[in-house]
Amino acid sequence: MIRxxxxxxxxxSEDSLALMGEAGIRIDEFKRKFLARAVDxxxxxxxxxxxxxxxxxxxxxxxxGIVGFNEVAETGADVTVxxxxxxxxxxxxxxxxxxxxYSGPQFFSGKRIATSYPNVLAKWLRxxxxxxxxRQIMGSVEISPAAGIADAIFDIVSSGGTLVSNGxxxxxxxxxxxxxxxxxxxxxxxxxxxxxxxxxxFDAVTESEGKKYILMxxxxxxxxEAVKILPAMRxxxxxxxxxxxxxxxHSVVLERELWDKIERLKALGxxxxxxxxxxxxxx
Ligand code: PRT
Ligand code: ZN
Numbered sequence: 001m002i003r004x005x006x007x008x009x010x011x012x013s014e015d016s017l018a019l020m021g022e023a024g025i026r027i028d029e030f031k032r033k034f035l036a037r038a039v040d041x042x043x044x045x046x047x048x049x050x051x052x053x054x055x056x057x058x059x060x061x062x063x064x065g066i067v068g069f070n071e072v073a074e075t076g077a078d079v080t081v082x083x084x085x086x087x088x089x090x091x092x093x094x095x096x097x098x099x100x101x102y103s104g105p106q107f108f109s110g111k112r113i114a115t116s117y118p119n120v121l122a123k124w125l126r127x128x129x130x131x132x133x134x135r136q137i138m139g140s141v142e143i144s145p146a147a148g149i150a151d152a153i154f155d156i157v158s159s160g161g162t163l164v165s166n167g168x169x170x171x172x173x174x175x176x177x178x179x180x181x182x183x184x185x186x187x188x189x190x191x192x193x194x195x196x197x198x199x200x201x202f203d204a205v206t207e208s209e210g211k212k213y214i215l216m217x218x219x220x221x222x223x224x225e226a227v228k229i230l231p232a233m234r235x236x237x238x239x240x241x242x243x244x245x246x247x248x249x250h251s252v253v254l255e256r257e258l259w260d261k262i263e264r265l266k267a268l269g270x271x272x273x274x275x276x277x278x279x280x281x282x283x
Contacts, residue, residue: 001042002194005062008047012179015087016066022280023201042194054079057184063191064184070156070177074117079182083199086206088179090158092117095168097145102171108132114141114150121154124174142166200282207281212258215250216265216273223247229264252278 006016017027025041036045046062053067054077065079068088072081094113096102105128112133115121125132135150142162144150154174157163163170181202183195218226223238226249230236236251249270253261262273 001044002064002191002198003044003046003062004064004066005046005048005053005056006066007050007053010050012050012066012068012088013047015085015179019066019085019087019202019205022205023198025198025201041198043198051075054182057182060184062184063187064195065182066179067182068177069180070117070120070175072180072182073175073177074119076119077182079184081180082183082195083181083202085179085181085202086209088177090156090177091173092120092154092175092177093157093170094121094152094154094172094174095142095157095163095170096152098167098169102169105130105172107171108152111151112149113152113154114144115154116141117154120175124172142168204280204282207283208278210255211252211278211281212255213250213276213278214253214258214261214273215248215276216270217241217246218249218265218268218270220245220247222268222270223249226265226268226270229261229268252281 007013020027020038025043026039027036027045028039034047036047037043038045046056048056050067050071053062053065054072054075056062057065057079058077066085068090069081070090070092072079094108096107108125108130109132112135113121114135114137116136116138118134118136121134135144137144137149141153141155143166144153145168146166153168157170160170187195214230220240227236227238230249230251230253236249239248241248258275265273
């Protein structure tokens, strides 16, 4: 049995549970409480506030956690970052009132900066050789300049919309973050084996993201040119069709290259092109 801590309510909860679901680890939603058991995997789920997750994993009350890297950095918890999860992307940035001119990090010298991330900020200021007055605020950091509580803010930014609507502009990005899977140091062999099994499944899910399965009929004399357009994991599958002079070609393509490749394949004479959802990729 291994225990994972995930955010109970918030931006990362849905995606964390969805990833486990995709990996075939089902947790009964109706039983969502402080501690729940997976139905068909040796896993317990501990639902917590995100701020508490790094510490709980460091202390060993949970073996694993899914949390924003920003929280790991802020708490300074001594844990291993095992994987980036590919969701919850954001950055920790400094922002100032938009009408002010920004000259560089020295701008912040002697200024009041409101933040919920005092440790990450203090480290960055030290590295820049700047002394500022850090004001720790737990919520609504973005309104503090307008409220006269601070001269600048250091906060999470994703689209940047919140900054704009509060008359602020982003001037320094200090940390890029996304959800990460963390593990406590020194897992025993049995728990490591369960973690490896989870990672194998998570990787298959992440590998399939942004990819499509494509198949088509193509004149046999065009196959070698089509293969150049469609490199697959090893190489595309080519099968002769009952109709003479035609083959069926199967491969995996990156979604962002899909339309370009389809156009080039059509130009070669490809017909009956099917594009299918790819559920898992196991290398
Ligand atoms: O209750 P609990 O303590 O568990 O949750 P929380 O309120 O502290 O965290 P939550 O659910 O808001 O965020 C959890 C994690 O999601 C964060 O620690 C980040 O790793 C990640 N994340 C990704 C974000 C954002 N994007 C995000 N946009 N966390 C917060 N925001 C907020 C930000 O604070 C700001 O107010 O959204 C606003 C900015 O968004 P834009 O799009 O307007 O720039
Ligand atoms: Zn929080």
